[in-house]
Amino acid sequence: MSEQLDAPIVIIGSGFAAYQLIKAIRRSDQTVTIQVFTADNGDDYNKPDLSHVMSKQQLASDLVRASGMEIARELNFELHANSYVDSIDPEQHKIKVVGKAYPYAKLVVATGSKAFVPPMSGKAIDRIVTLNSLQEYQAAEQELALAKRVLVIGGGLIGTELSMDLATAGKQVITVDPCDQLMANLLPEYIATQLRKQMQQLGVQFAMSNKVSSINSSEDCRALQVELANGESLIVDTVISAAGLLANTQLAQQAGLAVNRGIVVDNQLQTSVTDVYALGDCAEIGGKVSAYLQPALVCANALAKTLLGHETAVVLPAMLVKVKTPHYPIQLAGQAVHQVNRWQLDIDADGMSVQAFDSRDDLQGFVVAEQHMNKAFGLLKRLGKAAV
Numbered sequence: 561m562s563e564q565l566d567a568p569i570v571i572i573g574s575g576f577a578a579y580q581l582i583k584a585i586r587r588s589d590q591t592v593t594i595q596v597f598t599a600d601n602g603d604d605y606n607k608p609d610l611s612h613v614m615s616k617q618q619l620a621s622d623l624v625r626a627s628g629m630e631i632a633r634e635l636n637f638e639l640h641a642n643s644y645v646d647s648i649d650p651e652q653h654k655i656k657v658v659g660k661a662y663p664y665a666k667l668v669v670a671t672g673s674k675a676f677v678p679p680m681s682g683k684a685i686d687r688i689v690t691l692n693s694l695q696e697y698q699a700a701e702q703e704l705a706l707a708k709r710v711l712v713i714g715g716g717l718i719g720t721e722l723s724m725d726l727a728t729a730g731k732q733v734i735t736v737d738p739c740d741q742l743m744a745n746l747l748p749e750y751i752a753t754q755l756r757k758q759m760q761q762l763g764v765q766f767a768m769s770n771k772v773s774s775i776n777s778s779e780d781c782r783a784l785q786v787e788l789a790n791g792e793s794l795i796v797d798t799v800i801s802a803a804g805l806l807a808n809t810q811l812a813q814q815a816g817l818a819v820n821r822g823i824v825v826d827n828q829l830q831t832s833v834t835d836v837y838a839l840g841d842c843a844e845i846g847g848k849v850s851a852y853l854q855p856a857l858v859c860a861n862a863l864a865k866t867l868l869g870h871e872t873a874v875v876l877p878a879m880l881v882k883v884k885t886p887h888y889p890i891q892l893a894g895q896a897v898h899q900v901n902r903w904q905l906d907i908d909a910d911g912m913s914v915q916a917f918d919s920r921d922d923l924q925g926f927v928v929a930e931q932h933m934n935k936a937f938g939l940l941k942r943l944g945k946a947a948v
């Protein structure tokens with residue numbers, strides 16, 4: 561027990577969620593011992609920048625704001641870089657890394673998410689590129705710089721941003737999605753249609769209501785031969801999968817923590833096990849996984865207080881999502897697609913906005929495009945606070 565009392569706060573992961581938590585702890589307490597165990601090198605970068613590295617001609621190294629060593633020194637924590645955590649033992653209050661056990665007083669799982677690659681056949685599936693981390697981009701940056709023809713699997717938020725960026729960088733882009741419209745879970749059809757038109761003007765081609773069924777190397781092995789579900793065959797240089805994210809929950813699951821789509825936490829971010837918390841893309845709060853920066857920031861601020869002895873419940877405010885499609889900029893909040901009773905569409909020469917109302921005729925979500933983005937903050941206020 562005394563070992564437990566002396567033990568540090570241990571954080572698994574060195575992404576946005578982990579570093580925001582440490583910053584919040586350090587604002588109130590400069591001395592509590594914090595150890596970070598991370599599978600990568602701990603470098604600090606802004607993951608959303610990965611959406612526009614091609615048009616900005618940036619290398620992975622250009623995105624690094626501080627090396628792992630630098631940020632560990634600045635925020636006074638012990639960094640265990642390149643240290644994949646193999647298991648958690650909640651009873652013993654220990655984690656294991658390559659057979660060695662490390663004790664914790666409180667443990668925060670901030671293991672993020674991994675890119676989903678839809679099932680398909682073929683011998684070149686291992687050549688599919690994903691862009692959900694700096695390391696993934698680093699591994700693919702040369703290939704992407706040289707590629708002329710790129711197929712993007714996924715027309716959701718990230719797939720759409722990447723497709724526009726690749727086209728802006730002069731690549732021939734084809735975007736494949738099983739839905740018949742872009743960002744089908746976020747955008748009402750009318751705005752999605754305008755976005756698609758803008759992307760077509762940039763040269764993006766679409767294979768909507770379609771899927772990749774197989775990927776093989778081309779005859780000369782230099783390119784990739786992609787078969788689509790509708791029988792079409794394409795030759796491309798690179799395939800990127802941006803078909804969604806899956807929370808990294810295996811570690812938690814093996815340790816017996818409750819897991820659903822993410823690691824299930826209560827409104828204080830505690831998992832089903834005492835002294836173990838989850839934060840960021842891997843956490844499921846109130847039945848929802850919110851893989852965005854703002855909820856991670858709000859949660860990190862609340863969790864810092866809880867870890868320092870002031871139990872604090874998280875209240876997530878309505879959040880504005882900025883879609884990084886600069887040729888047709890969009891902002892949205894709330895739920896503007898599903899379970900909508902009626903939509904109100906406003907269009908003029910400056911752009912368009914859509915407000916979505918529920919069965920009580922309360923605003924439940926909105927999407928604003930182009931100059932109509934100046935309405936976003938007013939509408940966000942009307943959406944109010946959505947308590948967890």
Ligand SMILES: Cc1cc2nc3c(=O)[nH]c(=O)nc-3n(C[C@H](O)[C@H](O)[C@H](O)COP(=O)(O)OP(=O)(O)OC[C@H]3O[C@@H](n4cnc5c(N)ncnc54)[C@H](O)[C@@H]3O)c2cc1C
Pocket residue numbers: 572573574575576577578597598599600607608609610611643644645646670671672673691692693718808811839840841842850851852853854856882884
């Ligand atoms: C291309 C792209 C664009 C985006 N754009 C936006 C945007 O515009 N706005 C927005 O709000 N959000 C955006 N997001 C989402 C946002 O970036 C993420 O929600 C956020 O970065 C997740 O942070 P995280 O710390 O939870 O996870 P991550 O950054 O994924 O960090 C997880 C950490 O856990 C470590 N790890 C995992 N397993 C283990 C293990 N077993 N042992 C040790 N370490 C482990 C990893 O090495 C990593 O350090 C975007 C995401 C992508 C991919």
